[in-house]
Amino acid sequence: RVVVDGMDHESLESLEEKLLSADFGVGATLRLVDHVEELTRRGKVRDQKGLRDGLAEEVERLLGATGSDELAEAAEGPTVYLIVGVNGVGKTTSIAKLAWHLRQEGLTVLLAAADTFRAGATEQLRIWADRVGAEFVGGQDRGDPAAVAFDAIDAARARGIDVVLVDTAGRLHTHRNLMEELQKVDRVIRRKIEGGPHETLIVLDATVGQNAVSQVRSFRDAVELTGIVLAKADSTGRGGIVVALAQEHGLPVKLVGTGEGMKDLEAFDPRAFVEGVFE
Amino acid sequence: ELSEKLDAALGKFRQRGVLTEPMVKEGLREIRRILLEADVHFKVTRDFLNRVQEQALGEDVLKSVSPGQQIVKIVHDELAALLGEERAGIAWASKPPTVILVVGLQGSGKTTTAAKLARRFVRDGRQPMLAACDLQRPAAVDQLVTLAKRIKVPVHSGETGGDPVATAQEALAQAEEQNRNVLIVDTAGRLQIDEPLMEELRKLKSALAPQEILLVADAMTGQEAVRIAQGFDDALEITGVALTKMDGDARGGAALSIRGVTGRPIKFVGTGEGVDDLDLADPERLAGRILQ
């Protein structure tokens, strides 16, 4: 092991623990520690501060080497965003927050309650639509989620609405029938709207561990993901797994949920993310 | 498979007889990676492996078993022993109703688990009642009321924006009045670092004097499982854990982290979205899943 000016086995070990405890995952942690060791060997890092800066720089680089972190818009007609993810991560609430932010920009928004399965799901989104000033389209209890997406897009076109946010039921990526159901919703949107869905965002819980890797792989097999919403970033979870996801899938974090209120949504800031890991 | 992997790693230790120190250390390095990949907390992993090392060193390698298999067996048995507990059922009250308080982070599965518990008790011939005390999340009351109707269990609810403690006290009075022998109280999800909301839970505990305080935790939780469990345990003294969404492919290292740091038993495992999808925790299966 390399020992340089206060850079020793203990510094690397404490760095490794920092990354592991922030849920970077074993693979990404080892790659990052190797990277920093290499910088030290080449004389680019001479002390603890240099070590942290070298690491911060590399993490920011990895997070930037992804698809765009902007939200795409339709060239004409309604813009449609499809929101997906496993159970309980924050899909419905994130949609409410995004709707509120779009409303602040003067856009008209329609919320499509395509979770026709879970108790109280449609009512939950209906209440949010009311609170944020968005239109609402729901479906029959246990009805076809794809039909709700279909109806919502028709309604948006008829009423000249700018953005449609499609809420879907939470689903574990290991349940094949549920992933096929999601593919059907996606297919209906693609057929109804040129270029749609303009974003397909997977919501991840900031306290998630390395299972996020399995989630993204499976969801990506089913639909074309364009970005991540990192919800519950106000928790003690750092969501470090997004670095491994950037490396493996080039998937950018586009939005960050920071609370349970409709205003609690921010754009992703890689620098703030890195600072959060080291505080 | 794990013991083959380990045998490959230990290939250079050709001697038969005793598990030597270098052999054990090499094997445990491999196991450490497996545990970390299963989301077990890095400190819990370290403490666990130190104990296993003590146990493994000097052990006689069984004639029929390879050193790799031997180490895996020691690790698996130690893990299952750690996760297990003799009396991990519900602590029934001598004078009904037994009160069960369901707590945890946002979205972990509390409302669904509360309904599953009620359903389980109905099937066991008991008379449960549900209390919808999440008066904050939109349609949370609606969600539990719908589930309660589905399983034909009476539910007492408050109004969104109301006082959860008052609602819980009303529910308790109703349960006693209606001779319900177990009351399951659903609460709003909250962060363990949210002081006012943790204080609200302490108030609920002192108003209800529950026999069980179940922490509902998501099986896919990463390293934070330690801080989350510690936070809820320090505030309330939880009595057990329900690990949800185990029908996915999360390895569930959170189970070891939570058990390791609070000493509380994993009592239940959620295995789906349906009201029947609740199993008693099986330490052998939890251990096997973590080590796969």
Ligand SMILES: Nc1nc2c(ncn2[C@@H]2O[C@H](COP(=O)(O)OP(=O)(O)OP(=O)(O)O)[C@@H](O)[C@H]2O)c(=O)[nH]1
């Ligand atoms: N603290 C915090 N809580 C959040 C955040 N986003 C969502 N939540 C909470 O997490 C819980 C679950 O949120 P939902 O929006 O219902 O999650 P979901 O993915 O739609 O859940 P399902 O539809 O059941 O799969 C709710 O209690 C939300 O208030 C966040 O950024 N911070």
Ligand SMILES: Nc1nc2c(ncn2[C@@H]2O[C@H](COP(=O)(O)OP(=O)(O)OP(=O)(O)O)[C@@H](O)[C@H]2O)c(=O)[nH]1
């Ligand atoms: N697949 C699966 N889904 C589950 C399980 N337990 C709960 N869920 C789902 O997880 C999501 C969240 O469950 P809830 O019961 O609403 O979670 P909660 O803890 O009450 O959420 P808050 O009240 O917002 O904190 C819902 O979609 C449930 O159907 C489980 O064991 N397996």
Ligand SMILES: [Mg+2]
């Ligand atoms: Mg939802």
Ligand SMILES: [Mg+2]
């Ligand atoms: Mg709930």
